[in-house]
Amino acid sequence: MRLALVEDVAEMRESWRQLIDGLPGFHCVCTCASGREALRVLPGIMPDVVIMDIQMPGMTGIECTLRLKELLPRTPILILTVSADTQTVFRALEAGADGYLLKRSRPDQLQTAIQDVLEGGAPMTSEIARRVVASFRQRAAKRDETAGLTPREEEVLGYLSKGFANKEIALKMSVSYETVRDHLRNIYEKLHVHSRTEAVARYLGSSSTAETLPPADEE
Amino acid sequence: MLSDPSWLVVPTEEKNWTTRGEPKAGWKHAHIVAFAGKFDWARPKRILSSPPLLPRTIYFWQRGWFLFSMLSVIVVAVVFSIRQGLKLTVQTRSQKLLERERDRIARDIHDELGAGLTQLTLLGELVLRETPPGAATREQLDSLCGKTRRLLGTMDELVWTVNSRRDTVQDFAAFVCEYAQEFLSSTPIRCRLDVPDHLPPTPLDLPARRNLLLAVKEAVRNVAKHSGATELFLQIRVEDEKLVVTLEDNGVGFVAKTARSARNGLRNMGERLSDIGGVCRIAGAPEKGCRVVFSLPLHPPTLTKNPLAAWFRKILRRTRPTDSAE
Numbered sequence: 001m002r003l004a005l006v007e008d009v010a011e012m013r014e015s016w017r018q019l020i021d022g023l024p025g026f027h028c029v030c031t032c033a034s035g036r037e038a039l040r041v042l043p044g045i046m047p048d049v050v051i052m053d054i055q056m057p058g059m060t061g062i063e064c065t066l067r068l069k070e071l072l073p074r075t076p077i078l079i080l081t082v083s084a085d086t087q088t089v090f091r092a093l094e095a096g097a098d099g100y101l102l103k104r105s106r107p108d109q110l111q112t113a114i115q116d117v118l119e120g121g122a123p124m125t126s127e128i129a130r131r132v133v134a135s136f137r138q139r140a141a142k143r144d145e146t147a148g149l150t151p152r153e154e155e156v157l158g159y160l161s162k163g164f165a166n167k168e169i170a171l172k173m174s175v176s177y178e179t180v181r182d183h184l185r186n187i188y189e190k191l192h193v194h195s196r197t198e199a200v201a202r203y204l205g206s207s208s209t210a211e212t213l214p215p216a217d218e219e
Numbered sequence: 220m221l222s223d224p225s226w227l228v229v230p231t232e233e234k235n236w237t238t239r240g241e242p243k244a245g246w247k248h249a250h251i252v253a254f255a256g257k258f259d260w261a262r263p264k265r266i267l268s269s270p271p272l273l274p275r276t277i278y279f280w281q282r283g284w285f286l287f288s289m290l291s292v293i294v295v296a297v298v299f300s301i302r303q304g305l306k307l308t309v310q311t312r313s314q315k316l317l318e319r320e321r322d323r324i325a326r327d328i329h330d331e332l333g334a335g336l337t338q339l340t341l342l343g344e345l346v347l348r349e350t351p352p353g354a355a356t357r358e359q360l361d362s363l364c365g366k367t368r369r370l371l372g373t374m375d376e377l378v379w380t381v382n383s384r385r386d387t388v389q390d391f392a393a394f395v396c397e398y399a400q401e402f403l404s405s406t407p408i409r410c411r412l413d414v415p416d417h418l419p420p421t422p423l424d425l426p427a428r429r430n431l432l433l434a435v436k437e438a439v440r441n442v443a444k445h446s447g448a449t450e451l452f453l454q455i456r457v458e459d460e461k462l463v464v465t466l467e468d469n470g471v472g473f474v475a476k477t478a479r480s481a482r483n484g485l486r487n488m489g490e491r492l493s494d495i496g497g498v499c500r501i502a503g504a505p506e507k508g509c510r511v512v513f514s515l516p517l518h519p520p521t522l523t524k525n526p527l528a529a530w531f532r533k534i535l536r537r538t539r540p541t542d543s544a545e
Contacts, residue, residue: 009334015341022348055330082333083375084401085385086393103337104371106364107344125400126412127393134416163400163412163453 003114004030004047006038006064007080008056016051016080023111035059035067043071049114054081054092054100062095063203069096069192076117086127094135094195095203098122098188120185129160132191139194149190156183224248311531318383325381332374340367380429388462388517389418391428392455395435395464399453402436406443408468413454421457421517427495431464431515434491434499437484438466438511446470446509460517467510472503488513 003020005028007013013031020028030045032038036059042050050068054061065077076098081089089100099122101113116122124132136149149157152173159169166184170177226249229236233243279285343364350357379385379394396412403410423431442451448470456463485501492499492513503509 009338012334012338012341015338015345018345019341019348022345082337082371083329083378084397085379086397087385102371103333104340104368106368107348126396126414130414130416161412161414163396163410165409168409 001026001049001114001118002029002045002047003027004032004038004042004045004050005052006032006035006050006056006061007053008033012053019107019110020051023107023114026111026114035061035064038064039067039071042068042075046072047075049118050075050077051114052077052079052097054079054088060203062092062097062199065092065097066095066196066199066203076120078113078117078122086125086131090128090131090135091199093128093132093188093191095199096192096196119181121181121188123166124157124160124184126161126163129157132187133157133161135191135195149187153183153187153190156180157187223251226251307531311535315535321381322383325378328374329378333371336367336371336374340364340371343367376432380425380432386422386424386428387418387420388423388457389420391423391431391462392418395432395455396453398432398436399439399451402439403443403451408443408446408448409450411450411452413452415456418455419457419517423462423517427497427515430491430495431462431497431513434488434513435464435466437488437491438513441484442466442468442470442509446472448508457517462513462515462517464513464515465510466512467508469508472505472507472509 003026005013005016005020007016010033013033017028017031020026029047030041032041035056038050038052050072052061052065052068056064059067061079065079068075068077077096079089079092079097079100080103081092081100082103084100084102092100098120099113099117101110101122105113113122133149133154140148155173156169159172164172166180167177170180173180227242227246228249229246343360347357347360347364350360376398385394392414396414400410400412439451442448446468448468450469452465452467454463454465454467456465488501488511489499492515495515497513497515500512500514501509502512
């Protein structure tokens with residue numbers, strides 16, 4: 001698996017790269033020091049997963065995620081954050097991230113997180129699940145959304161917000177673990193699609209639609 | 220004396236005499252005694268008696284001293300209200316500044332300390348990886364990494380507590396749920412959450428936030444250490460303007476000889492709640508699990524003693540910057 005890392009602090013970049021290289025099956029093929037560099041370089045590299053620091057000067061991790069999803073829609077993005085502030089993490093998910101990981105996680109947790117993100121989406125904490133439900137409900141109230149959540153997906157989110165783990169949900173719903181994972185992947189996709197316009201307006205400061213994103217490099 | 224016979228005296232009871240064309244018969248002739256300027260007013264012709272002059276009743280509210288004192292009371296009241304208004308403005312402005320500084324400090328802690336500790340953890344992990352298995356230093360390095368991780372967790376919590384943008388009941392519930400889930404993920408205890416979708420945006424002030432969080436942490440730790448439970452139900456509700464946090468486990472419940480540390484913990488929880496005006500109730504029976512209920516009265520923003528302060532607070536809340544990207 002080829003990974004790319006976007007992190008502004010040089011020492012951390014080096015440490016993370018070494019850590020990732022040490023994980024079996026993963027190789028850090030590219031490191032970027034800024035969001036702009038990532039947007040310039042990564043489309044050419046085409047990594048399997050992008051690991052992105054959420055807090056960077058200049059272009060934030062969230063903004064870079066937003067723009068990068070435009071250029072590499074099939075590449076999952078894992079957000080790295082120092083604190084687990086639900087609000088921030090949820091915004092990152094809305095912008096297109098497929099999961100988040102605390103920077104203080106252990107290497108085995110890092111590995112699990114990367115694998116989860118490759119399979120379609122990291123497990124959601126109860127708070128994130130709750131926000132996802134609220135976000136969809138809000139959108140449904142505003143206008144008729146054709147691609148809302150299916151009843152099964154809502155059920156999965158319901159269990160997640162009560163604190164059940166994926167395996168337990170599979171038991172509860174009498175389906176396989178893979179089915180639950182597929183539901184989760186669809187939920188992430190729908191969330192990204194739904195929140196894109198809003199996220200663009202919020203972070204790029206214009207009411208342009210996703211198709212007409214302004215160019216990243218204004219220099 | 221001259222007397223002009225054309226002047227007649229109209230009797231007092233006569234009405235509408237001004238519209239008459241001719242005088243009525245019976246009206247007496249008027250005696251004109253003098254023309255102005257020609258009569259000697261110093262020597263009156265006749266003095267008629269007049270009823271004695273009674274002093275006019277001046278009510279007390281017409282008296283000078285009363286009016287003056289009322290005026291001074293009004294002036295004092297106006298000056299006082301203006302001063303209070305100014306003091307309130309100054310106070311709320313300084314409060315806002317303090318809040319902003321507090322946020323800035325929290326952000327600095329998060330950025331500087333957080334980044335530094337994270338780097339320490341990473342370096343520790345890298346060195347740990349280089350250490351051959353079985354070496355004595357391996358255990359120490361592992362312990363080092365564990366400590367730095369815990370420090371980061373503590374820092375996260377401190378920053379959250381102090382963050383004035385995460386001060387509502389909703390934010391508290393989110394943080395507590397995340398904490399419980401994360402803490403119990405490394406234990407065999409499953410965490411079951413029961414939190415409504417919409418909690419009121421009532422603010423919890425800093426002491427309340429902090430104490431309640433610490434009490435909940437204590438309760439969760441107790442369950443992890445002493446209960447031997449397989450499930451912990453965490454329920455957060457707002458009912459009757461009270462925030463109620465319930466933690467119920469299906470463990471061994473109260474044992475006759477509860478460990479001293481557990482008893483201390485229980486007392487701590489009670490103290491934490493009473494410090495913020497809340498109540499901690501613990502119920503349980505042997506083999507039937509244990510239930511801890513924290514109950515804290517909330518003060519809705521409109522119900523403050525000073526309605527002017529409440530109005531100010533509302534204005535400030537409306538002009539507070541909305542959540543930024545970070």
